[in-house]
Amino acid sequence: MGTTFHGPSPWPHITRAIRVRGPRHAAIAYLGEDAPALLPLRAGDLLVVNASRAAVRAHVTSPIALAYYVEAGVRVLSSPNLHAGVIATSRRAVIGSANASHSSTIADEAVVITDDPEIVAAAWTFIDGIDEITEVDQVFLDNASTEWQIGRSVPIPGIGGRMRAELDFLPARVTRMFLRHIVEYEPSPAEKQAWAATQAHRSGAATGPAATYQLEWFRPGDRRARLNRGDVVIFVTDDNEWIYPPAVVDSDAIAIPHTHKAFGHLLRTRADLQPLPVADAEQQLAALGHPNPRLATDHRIISASLRAALLRLWKL
Template structure:
């Protein structure tokens, strides 16, 4: 392999490089809630992260990600002075600027990946030599969740922001659109620390316009993807809610037998519409059977456009 430089979008190269046998060690300053997608660690691996009170309160390191790694059997340690991003396998070292977050995939990052044995050894010694280390256990995780709820997101490119200004509402190209009925769900204690606090992490855009909320998804055979658009209907088929956009990869809910959660981005200024009124309007636009009372994927491009038009989107 040798030594290679990767930028400005290095994460696909990082993820591929660390998919090796044997234990991995990673020192990653900050973790987004979807870090496990980028940094797939397993039992026996070691992860050092800056999960200090300041980092968690700033929403730079997510308790959701910490909980995921702990549940997977990864040994997780916190170093409040950590600012580097280094990953070491038995044969490779990854050294660069990239935090494990979706924001990092949008920022301009750079890493060097090498199999030079001297550099691999030095990178491993760096991780092993980190000082002021605290073991992340359930008590630590509970405290981190409380700090997350107290704090607020601070926009740091590659850490907590999206590397852009206002991310907008709907994606430029909508990959899929679904009608789903709202199902009331109260998270249990085991799930609360893993993901319920993430629903309060703050708005996706200007606070007066956008909000983030959680959606639990039990259908493991048809998982949602980032960018999918959902139209929610109340259980009594009385109200149709404005579109919400899936804003995260699937996040496993601990001890929930395959259930996952997604963050949804929505507009707080768009009011729900009575389902009969929506059906009447859509019929006038050439869609007499929009099937708003049945959960399904909306395949018709013209129906998608008509539905978005109900809110002038």
């Protein structure tokens, strides 16, 4: 085949080039609702997209397309700074400007398709090296659907703005931090089924970038314990044995249907941070000037120096 250039309407060539056996990895910044017709991925493939809050609210990445790929068994990851179009198969690489959307099919786009082994290997390396990654699962999809409904225009990196998006895990200033104990509860059958499906999908996932962040669901036991987006929550197990790394509130309060005013929040967590024994944490905090951090009690952490000391437990 060699190396060929395709433009200004490259999508038929892209779709044909990637209809091959074996795993395929794709890094396509934005997805329209018709993306699956243009980018026919299957179970075992990997797709990295920009499904940041800004991209979804601006309607350049569709939750419908994300859900289609997840349900098909594709491992889907979101990187908020992705602005590339790269696809790698076992024998070919596709590199160009095209997003997987109807607007891309009617725009003047251009790609290069090649079977040069060095370029194919470089394309795989590029995709597998993308950072700032969040796994797209059912919790992520629910949040994306909410953001899509908000639908207000915001700057998109490389399209409408110059700033990189969502780079930092913690807010620039952590002014509200809470300590909460984890309360075990029995999941409903629907929750168990959804969890099993998610675990099965992840266990069979293709190799690719390691997820940096994950979204988790948190339902406060006290209906008055409403949090704000950007608040930091540190959890301790109910037996006071383990303290978990900080989680950042990533949503406003979300009403839970068919309940009496119950609500929950989405929390963003760092996948690379591990829990610590509470005894070890108390020793480190005492060495930092906080001999009584009250880790056994749910409370808002008012002391700025204690907030900073808690973050230092994980070198944040």
